[in-house]
Amino acid sequence: AVPLPDEAGFDVGAALGVPALTAHRALTVAEDGPRRLRPGALADKVVLAAGGAGAVGHAVIQLARWAGATVITTVSNPEKARLATAAGAHHVVNYREGDPGAEIRAIAADGVDIIAEVALGANLALDLAVLRPAGTISTYANDGGHPVELNVGQHMVRNTRMQFIVLYTAGPDVRAAAVADVAAAVGDGALPVGEEHGLPLVRFPLHRTADAHRAVEGGAVGKVLVDVTSRRDGPRHRHAI
Numbered sequence: 567a568v569p570l571p572d573e574a575g576f577d578v579g580a581a582l583g584v585p586a587l588t589a590h591r592a593l594t595v596a597e598d599g600p601r602r603l604r605p606g607a608l609a610d611k612v613v614l615a616a617g618g619a620g621a622v623g624h625a626v627i628q629l630a631r632w633a634g635a636t637v638i639t640t641v642s643n644p645e646k647a648r649l650a651t652a653a654g655a656h657h658v659v660n661y662r663e664g665d666p667g668a669e670i671r672a673i674a675a676d677g678v679d680i681i682a683e684v685a686l687g688a689n690l691a692l693d694l695a696v697l698r699p700a701g702t703i704s705t706y707a708n709d710g711g712h713p714v715e716l717n718v719g720q721h722m723v724r725n726t727r728m729q730f731i732v733l734y735t736a737g738p739d740v741r742a743a744a745v746a747d748v749a750a751a752v753g754d755g756a757l758p759v760g761e762e763h764g765l766p767l768v769r770f771p772l773h774r775t776a777d778a779h780r781a782v783e784g785g786a787v788g789k790v791l792v793d794v795t796s797r798r799d800g801p802r803h804r805h806a807i
Contacts, residue, residue: 568745571753577767578752581759581789582625586751587733589625590744592682592704593633595729599680599702600633603747605754608635612674614696615639617684618650618658621789622706624765625757626682627653629748632756638673640666640692649787653764667695677701687712694720702727759789767791
């Protein structure tokens with residue numbers, strides 16, 4: 567449990583949790599990158615957030631921008647492009663149109679420093695087309711379940727760092743650092759949520775929690791929240807699924 571700054575509402579607290587801490591981990595595992603995030607920590611870096619309209623992708627965009635990176639994100643349609651732009655991405659690339667690799671390379675001529683990857687099997691070819699030598703691919707999911715085949719020699723020559731991420735086995739020191747940095751970002755107002763900030767909030771009352779689970783399983787864009795109302799008159803508290 568982490569105290570929220572006075573200016574941060576329960577919606578922010580409910581929507582952060584695992585996505586923001588995962589994003590922090592993805593941005594702090596590069597060999598030549600920072601282990602902690604703060605304004606300016608990623609000032610000379612280019613970050614690619616795969617799937618910028620997702621919860622983790624959204625947090626990657628916001629945290630990387632707060633830390634001073636140039637932020638590129640990939641999306642699959644114009645509506646998700648709108649959300650990623652609202653989140654703060656400097657450049658948004660539709661990977662289903664044209665040549666996304668060339669488009670990203672036009673932005674980052676020397677290559678991308680860190681890729682926060684949500685669908686490694688589907689995106690590995692694009693990642694390798696835009697990753698700089700000794701760059702890092704931080705993988706926190708494999709959406710779509712596509713098999714991953716690695717050309718070992720290719721990665722050896724490029725000195726690629728492939729970091730797989732799950733918070734629960736990352737260690738207490740890693741999690742504590744992430745909590746502290748994410749709390750600082752929240753205090754700076756760097757992690758707002760809601761449609762206007764690129765992360766729609768889909769709400770359900772407590773008695774429709776089953777429907778909330780179905781929304782998550784159905785791939786609802788944004789964060790699904792359950793409104794929990796006290797039996798006594800009092801404030802409404804929102805908690806994330």
